[in-house]
Amino acid sequence: PVRGAAGFVDLRRRICETDPQLPSTKITTLGTESKACAQRRTDARSLVRRLRGDLDWIVVRALEKDRTRRYQTAHEFAVDIQRHLDDQPVLAGPPGAAYRVRKFVRRYRLQVLAGIAVLLSLVAGMVGTTWFLLEARASENRARKAATAEADARREAVANLAKFELLANVVLLRE
Helix, strand or coil, X not given: CHHHHHHHHHHXXXXXXXXXXXXXXHHXXXXXXXXXXXXXXXXXXXHHHHXXXXXXXXXXXXXXXXXXXXXXXXXXXXXXXXXXXCCXXXXXXXXXXXXXXXXXXHHCHHHHHHXXXXXHHHHXXXXXXXXXHHXXXXXXXXXXXHHHHHHHHHHHHHHHHHHHHHHHHHHHHHC
């Protein structure tokens, strides 16, 4: 009986003083040929990837030492698991916006991809329109410069013609 009591005290001390391992961490310590991997017909890396994140947070919250930080009811625990299965943010997860956005994108993958495609086509349309507008303005400026140069050349030609006629008349009068 003394040995059992000592074992119970040691077990109680370990439960109260040591934090539990995350499920994703525990799988890596079991090895690649663990029973958990064999039952799920998968390898340790993919199982760790599936456990990391939401499921780790849910387990840590369920085993939390401080009662106020644990799930208050089994229903609350079940709701969090269902939220994980529905790709919704879990209550045990981090409160950050990036986490919620990742969950939203995972849940509405097709709609997000369609939105991104529409956004990219709008951006491409705006870039194309702006480029053609700049090209049209540059072409207009070149045409104006050419028209101005042509008008200057005509004025100079008319002035030269007038000088030539005047000179021709002077020469004819001298003869």
